[in-house]
Amino acid sequence: MKDSAQQWLVDRALPPGMLACGLRRPDGKFICHSAEESCPAEKMEKILGQFESLRAAVFTDNPAPHWSTWNFDRGQIRIVERADGWLLGLVVRADSITAPNLDPLSREFLSVQFGN
């Protein structure tokens, strides 16, 4: 049986152009959905780890961003971090219809209540 976080991710996972999406819980457990061999779960975890490494290097004395978007010529990586420790990672193709919808999805993630 899926918990609320899993269900939230399943409901939003992999619209056209989204290559992968992953959710890391405050306890470190990780859920991922991937549509492409080039972006499997282990790569999503590495991406989130990379963000945490940058945050540790850059935002120690400053507030971390609500979300950050790494823009490449063929796609975007969106990382959204909540104050309670939940972390969302999304990888989308640059020319997809999903790319412009990342902001509403990020806002929803920041406000949604996940059960324990």
Next chain:
Amino acid sequence: MATLKTNQPPRQVLFVDDEPDFLRVVQESLTPLCDGQWEIHTASTTDVALETLKQQKMDLVAVDTNMPVLDGVQFLKLLGKRHPDLKKVSLTAFATEANRSACLTAGAELFIEKPRSLDGFKSVFAMLDDLMNWTPQQGFQGMLRRVGLQDVIQMECLGRNSSVLEVYNEHVFGRIYIENGSIIHAAGGDLTGERALQRLLALPGGSFELVPFEPPPQITISGPWEFLLMEAARVRDEIASQTVPGEPEVDPKTLAAPEAPSVRVLETLICSGAGRPLYDADCANVAGRVTLLKNIARHAALLAQIVPLGTFDRLEMQFPDGRTIAQTRPDRMVFVRVANEPSGT
């Protein structure tokens, strides 16, 4: 821009795209526009395209940039070797500076965003028809492409030139004034200043011409051109996020667009690719920002190794009260921090 009917045989135009739906829309949209002056061929793979080129001499090939196996850039290079006299155009669903640069370097003569409306197809038809009829002439003329127009502005500013860019389509006429490498005024429709510049740069199609400088009626724009162009791209993205998919972001008749949230620039830093500061405005900790930019470039390189998304352009960070944009390119790094302004200010 109308095509004159002549007794000449129809132009042979080949569209290469891995999306059959797009090729179908190309046929359906362009056939009535070209009125028999073009013969339109389509190929859903590069193999089919090469076979078609063996059988029929083409006047122009339009190549999708994002295709599997052999992508658009590689295919353009191949075409350049096998068919050096063929006119080549890149079509893309998402224009980025890196993509544009790669396609033009690979031999494309135009880099055009894929049309998403009938007006868009009309613009593309006019551009391609002009390209096939084009012969070199004195002075500079060009077709409006979002990134291409930015490119010309960038060239004029880098060269510290003085000129006026006249931007037009069948409904709107606008002017961008550049003096000694600085953008000093823009006007189009009922708009002037930075907003006019932003809307002209976001037009879905049209033409532009570089004409000799003349003093503008007023000075409405100041600030570094790098920031102005980056801000124009940001505003265009903001507008796009509020636009119905398939609709042009800016009305090609009036330059009207949904209002993007207004912002106040708090801090700007422009550096060379090596991190040497070239310009800063209100940047309290230049060394710290340079370190941050270098850190971001390093992390972006690591991310690019993890997932194949191409060349890194910029990192945008959204904070509760504003956003930060950090662009890192081999030749230039830019850091801009802006604050959200309450609506109506």
